[in-house]
Amino acid sequence: MGLGLIASIIVGGLAGWIASRMMDAKTGIFMNIILGIIGAFVLNLILSLLGIYAANSWLPQLIVGTFGAILLIWVTRKLR
Template sequence: MGLGLLLSIIIGGLAGWIASMIMKADTGLITNIVLGIVGALVLNVLLQLIGIYAAERIVPQLVVGILGACLLIFGFRAIARRS
């Protein structure tokens, strides 16, 4: 089933905003939404590879989105430092 498009955008924005606060990243609204949604997608795929499935509910997906967005911010910073 899933969360739906509108709820995914809202959860993604919230997850990206929280991750930007945790990682002390200066990002805007659109970037927060993208970070949260892409972070959740990436981390869900990684978790599924090791046999862990996050429930398709708001709180588990928010946690996965926050962790995934933090992972993306960390990765971007690591790549930017090399350049």
């Protein structure tokens, strides 16, 4: 069973918060949620193109979301 909308927001927010701490990004709670959700989406897309699928439960999605948010923070910094 997949994550619900509320659970996705919570996991995305937590993933974004972890990523912002790891990358020393000065983002607020709203941006943490956005980074985590978009990061999870982007990295899941990249992984699916490689034939890798993260389980649809909170822990694998937290890991994918965190690394996806880290990737987004890194790309944003490089583009500035």
